[in-house]
Amino acid sequence: MNFHDNIQELNPLKASNPTEKFIADLIFDKFYNSDGTSHIIREYTFDSLLSTHFFTLRDDNRFHDESSITTKEVKKVFQNLIKNHFDEESVFSFFSSLEGFINVNWYRENQNILDSIPSGFKIMTDSTFSIKLTKGNDQLLDWFRQPEFIMFKKKANSYIGSGDFALKDLNEDISAVLRRMKAQCCYIEQIEISFIKNKDLVLKEFIDGSLNLITYDTKQRDQYSNVIEKILNSKYPSYQFSEIDNRAIRYAEINNVQDSICLESILRSIDVNKDTMRDSSDFAISPTDAAKNINQDSIYKIPIVELTKNQDKEYFTSTSNVNYLRTKLEKLYPTDPHIVIREESGDSFLNNYGNNSIIEAKKLFKNNDSDPVYILDVFPNYVIYHNDLKGIDNGQTLGEMVKTIFYKTPKTY
Incomplete structure (x- = not known):
C-alpha cells in the first residue's frame, strides 16, 4: 500500500499524519479498545465499598522485545502522560479526578515537579494495580479508551509496542x-x-x-x-x-443569530442541499411564517470566516436579505452574528456534536443550547x-x- 506522507515521528502520542497514525494503530495497544475489549487488561472490578477500581494485566501479551508488560510500565506511561500531555482533555480529566491530585498539582505549579502521579494510583503487584477517584468513577473506562492511553516502552531512541x-x-x-x-x-x-x-x-x-x-x-x-x-x-x-x-465533515456554525427571520434568510441562501427538509422545531417561528414576514428591504450583514483548506465551493450566496462579508477570525466581535465554516474528521465531529444520524441527515441541528450548526458537505x-x-x-x-x-x-x- 502507499501513503503520501513520510514517517517523521515514531512516538505514538505524537503521531499526526495518516501514515504515523496507521502505523501506531498496528504497533501499539490501547488500554481499552473502542468495543470495550483489551489486549492489556485481563480483569477489571470496581469495589463500591472501597470506591476503588482494580485492574489485572494480561499475562499472554508481551512487548515486541519479549519483555513483560508490568505495572511498572503502566506507571511509566502515566508519568509520561502527566508530564508531557497533561493538557489533553482525557489526560487532564483522569489525573485531576485521582485522589491526591490537589497535592500533586501544588508541586506541579510551585516546584515544577511534573511527573508525580497522585496517590489514587497504587501498584499492588507486578500484574495488579488500583485506582481511586474523587469523581468520575463511571468515566474511567471511557478515558482509558482514548488514544492517549497507549501502552509502550521507550528503549534508547525506540518506542516498543505490544500490538499485532x-x-x-x-x-x-x-x-x-x-x-x-x-x-x-x-x-x-x-x-x-x-x-x-x-x-x-x-x-x-x-x-x-x-x-x-x-x-x-x-x-x-x-x-x-x-x-x-x-x-x-x-x-x-x-x-x-x-x-x-x-470521512471529513465540513459544517457551518451559525453564531449569535437570535432573529428567526435572519436565521431563515441564511438557511435559504445556502447553496447546498436545497432539496433537504430542515427541522425548524427549535425556532420561535416556522420557515413558512418567517418567509411571510421577511422585509425585502432589510439587509442582514453576516461576517463569514472560512477555516478550511482548499475550499473550492461557495456555500453562502448573498441575497436581497443577507449580505455576506468574508473576514478573519481575529477581526470578529465574538458576540455579533457571524458564521464560521470548519472541517474536521467524522470522529472529532461526533465527539463534539452528536451521532451518525446527524451526519447522514445533512441538515441543521442544535446541540443542547448551543448555536445552530449546518452540515455543508460530507466527504467519504x-x-x-x-x-x-x-x-x-x-x-x-x-x-x-x-x-x-x-x-x-x-x-x-
Missing part, C-alpha cells in the same frame, strides 16, 4: 515494512508501505499490481480522481471499493482494491482492515 505488528524496516522517504508479531491476530504476515508522491505513478503501480490497495479522498478533483470515480461507478469490474472510517474516503482481496467491510479503519483482509488465492512476495 512491529516496524521491521524504515527506509527514509522510500518505504517501510511492518511484520506480524502474533500468529492468530490476522491473515496478512507483512505490510509493505511505499511513500510515492506522484498520483499518476501511484495509480500505475496499483493497476500494474504492485500496490494491492489505494485510498481515495473525495475532496480531490484531478485526473487521478476521474479514474477512481470510474472505479466507484463500476466501470472497471476488476476492482472493488469500500468506504473507510475517516474509500479504499480501492483488487478483486482477489477479501474480508474488507464498509466503515472499518485502515488498521482494522488489514487485520481482517485476506487473499482469495494466497500470495507470497
Whole structure:
C-alpha cells in the first residue's frame, strides 16, 4: 500500500499524519479498545465499598522485545502522560479526578515537579494495580479508551509496542515494512508501505499490481480522481471499493443569530442541499411564517470566516436579505452574528456534536443550547482494491482492515 506522507515521528502520542497514525494503530495497544475489549487488561472490578477500581494485566501479551508488560510500565506511561500531555482533555480529566491530585498539582505549579502521579494510583503487584477517584468513577473506562492511553516502552531512541505488528524496516522517504508479531491476530504476515508522491505513478503501480490497495479522498478533483470515480461507478469490474472510517465533515456554525427571520434568510441562501427538509422545531417561528414576514428591504450583514483548506465551493450566496462579508477570525466581535465554516474528521465531529444520524441527515441541528450548526458537505474516503482481496467491510479503519483482509488465492512476495 502507499501513503503520501513520510514517517517523521515514531512516538505514538505524537503521531499526526495518516501514515504515523496507521502505523501506531498496528504497533501499539490501547488500554481499552473502542468495543470495550483489551489486549492489556485481563480483569477489571470496581469495589463500591472501597470506591476503588482494580485492574489485572494480561499475562499472554508481551512487548515486541519479549519483555513483560508490568505495572511498572503502566506507571511509566502515566508519568509520561502527566508530564508531557497533561493538557489533553482525557489526560487532564483522569489525573485531576485521582485522589491526591490537589497535592500533586501544588508541586506541579510551585516546584515544577511534573511527573508525580497522585496517590489514587497504587501498584499492588507486578500484574495488579488500583485506582481511586474523587469523581468520575463511571468515566474511567471511557478515558482509558482514548488514544492517549497507549501502552509502550521507550528503549534508547525506540518506542516498543505490544500490538499485532512491529516496524521491521524504515527506509527514509522510500518505504517501510511492518511484520506480524502474533500468529492468530490476522491473515496478512507483512505490510509493505511505499511513500510515492506522484498520483499518476501511484495509480500505475496499483493497476500494474504492485500496490494491492489505494485510498481515495473525495475532496480531490484531478485526473487521478476521474479514474477512481470510474472505479466507484463500476466501470472497471476488476476492482472493488469500500468506504473507510475517516470521512471529513465540513459544517457551518451559525453564531449569535437570535432573529428567526435572519436565521431563515441564511438557511435559504445556502447553496447546498436545497432539496433537504430542515427541522425548524427549535425556532420561535416556522420557515413558512418567517418567509411571510421577511422585509425585502432589510439587509442582514453576516461576517463569514472560512477555516478550511482548499475550499473550492461557495456555500453562502448573498441575497436581497443577507449580505455576506468574508473576514478573519481575529477581526470578529465574538458576540455579533457571524458564521464560521470548519472541517474536521467524522470522529472529532461526533465527539463534539452528536451521532451518525446527524451526519447522514445533512441538515441543521442544535446541540443542547448551543448555536445552530449546518452540515455543508460530507466527504467519504474509500479504499480501492483488487478483486482477489477479501474480508474488507464498509466503515472499518485502515488498521482494522488489514487485520481482517485476506487473499482469495494466497500470495507470497
